Amino acid sequence: MVILGIETSCDETAAAIVEDGTTVLSNVVASSQNLHAKTGGIIPEEAARKQIESIIPVINEALQQNGHSEKNIDSIAVTYGPGLIGSLLVGVETAKTLSFMWSKPIIPVNHLVAHLYANFLGKRQEVKDGNKLPIFPAVGLVVSGGHTDLVLMRDHGDITLLGATRDDAAGEAFDKTSRLLGLGYPGGPAISAAAENFQLTNTNSQLKLFPRPLVNDDSLDFSFSGLKTSVNNYVNKNQNASKTELAAEVQEAIVDVLVTKSVKAVELYKPKSFLLAGGVSANLRLREKLQQKIKVDLYLPDLKYTTDNAAMIASAAYFQNNPVPWQEVNANPELSITD
Ligand code: KG4
Ligand code: ZN
Numbered sequence: 001m002v003i004l005g006i007e008t009s010c011d012e013t014a015a016a017i018v019e020d021g022t023t024v025l026s027n028v029v030a031s032s033q034n035l036h037a038k039t040g041g042i043i044p045e046e047a048a049r050k051q052i053e054s055i056i057p058v059i060n061e062a063l064q065q066n067g068h069s070e071k072n073i074d075s076i077a078v079t080y081g082p083g084l085i086g087s088l089l090v091g092v093e094t095a096k097t098l099s100f101m102w103s104k105p106i107i108p109v110n111h112l113v114a115h116l117y118a119n120f121l122g123k124r125q126e127v128k129d130g131n132k133l134p135i136f137p138a139v140g141l142v143v144s145g146g147h148t149d150l151v152l153m154r155d156h157g158d159i160t161l162l163g164a165t166r167d168d169a170a171g172e173a174f175d176k177t178s179r180l181l182g183l184g185y186p187g188g189p190a191i192s193a194a195a196e197n198f199q200l201t202n203t204n205s206q207l208k209l210f211p212r213p214l215v216n217d218d219s220l221d222f223s224f225s226g227l228k229t230s231v232n233n234y235v236n237k238n239q240n241a242s243k244t245e246l247a248a249e250v251q252e253a254i255v256d257v258l259v260t261k262s263v264k265a266v267e268l269y270k271p272k273s274f275l276l277a278g279g280v281s282a283n284l285r286l287r288e289k290l291q292q293k294i295k296v297d298l299y300l301p302d303l304k305y306t307t308d309n310a311a312m313i314a315s316a317a318y319f320q321n322n323p324v325p326w327q328e329v330n331a332n333p334e335l336s337i338t339d
Helices: 033-041 044-065 087-101 112-119 170-180 187-196 225-237 244-267 286-294 311-320
Strands: 004-009 012-019 025-030 075-081 106-110 139-144 146-156 158-164 271-278 297-299
Touching: 004 044, 004 087, 004 311, 012 044, 012 311, 025 044, 033 297, 033 311, 075 311, 087 106, 106 112, 106 311, 112 139, 112 146, 112 158, 112 271, 112 311, 139 244, 146 244, 146 271, 158 244, 170 187, 170 225, 170 244, 187 286, 225 271, 244 286, 271 286
Parallel strands: 004 075, 075 106, 139 271, 271 297
Antiparallel strands: 004 012, 012 025, 139 146, 146 158
16 A cells, blocks of 8 residues: 655645555655744744645645655545644645545554554565564654653554653753754754764763652653753853753763663563654664663654654554544644553
8 A cells, every 4th residue: 555645744845655554655855944943943833834835835746756656545534643833734734635636545643653564664574584573562762852751552553651751852951952052953963973073081970960850759750851951051151161061961861761661661561672762762772772772663754764764654544544534634732642
């Protein structure tokens, strides 16, 4: 089954064609990130305006990349939430129009669930080649700009929330502390690049400057809002502090908390697989530490599928396989991972 995926929940405009939920035939992402880098964050109105300009060219490009015309498409998948309302509407209304014009079924997809499916792209059913599909039950950690969710996935469409952030998301913590350190937007790549340049020395043999909130708490919840206050206070008192060192400290604090809670979830729920997902899953330190500590099959998405893309949307749609009449598809900015 060949699915055209469409994703416009935040500042990307993306379209992809995926066969049987795993084989990516084309994948196009246009981002207005450079525009937002100038203002240090996303201006929703600006993002949606750019998306209106790019959506048709991006879909055309995805169709053309593999010589596909709409005749080869079986269904259309679209992100209907969560996200910015203006941005979501661009994708949803375009998908509904195409569904009506082409007489193709439409499958609405939850963006957060779809991040988990980045781990299914390029995988196969056969176990032989070491490239197998994740086996359920799986524990998933979805770490993005707006969400930090630990979930138990018993099957496709069977997701239970185990823990979530009580305030800022992990990606938001990277973005906000990056701004405090003057390292730019988006903060995750900026902090991790700066941290790479920091060398531990005898005088700085450990990275323990900032707190690890809720790390000893019994719950699987997270809290990252205190981190920016700590960083702010530290920077105010130590004007000449090294930015690379502070970036390494921030990254280590966030990664430590994410890994500790992930290990706890695996111990409690004994899954067969662990799936890392969302924009923050691009973080190499997080990947390295999970590889050291997670004792079940660990799935890390290909770097090109960590941030927002439409291939993961088409994959999620294939496995959930629930087409609805186009009249029933509505954008829902507040959707949660279990909706
Ligand atoms: O999933 P995503 O692309 O968009 C949302 O759905 O939110 O995630 C974006 C988030 C941003 O907060 C960004 O700073 C973070 O992912 N991010 C990273 C890295 N690359 C992107 N965080 C840490 N390390 C990275 N290398
Ligand atoms: Zn996302």
